[in-house]
Amino acid sequence: QKGSVTLDNGDVIEGMNIGELAAQVFVFYLAGFETSSSTMSYCLYELAQNPEIQEKLRSEVQSVLEQHKGQIT
Numbered sequence: 001q002k003g004s005v006t007l008d009n010g011d012v013i014e015g016m017n018i019g020e021l022a023a024q025v026f027v028f029y030l031a032g033f034e035t036s037s038s039t040m041s042y043c044l045y046e047l048a049q050n051p052e053i054q055e056k057l058r059s060e061v062q063s064v065l066e067q068h069k070g071q072i073t
Contacts, residue, residue, distance in 0.1 A: 002014055002015050002016065002071075004073065005073050015072060015073030016072065016073075
C-alpha cells in the first residue's frame, strides 16, 4: 500500500510501501553512513534497554498510522 502527496505546484509524489521502506533502511544502515548508522544503533540499543520508552514509541507510531489510514509516505 503506497501513499502519495500532492505538492503546492500540483506534482504528485508517490510514497514507498513497507517493503521498499524496509529495504531503504537496510541499505542506509549497511552503506556505511557512519554518523547515521551510529545514531540508529544507539537509538535501537536505548530502546532495547528501556521497554517503557519502546512501548511509548510504538504507541505513537500506531497513533500516527491510524490518523493517516496506515499510509507511510
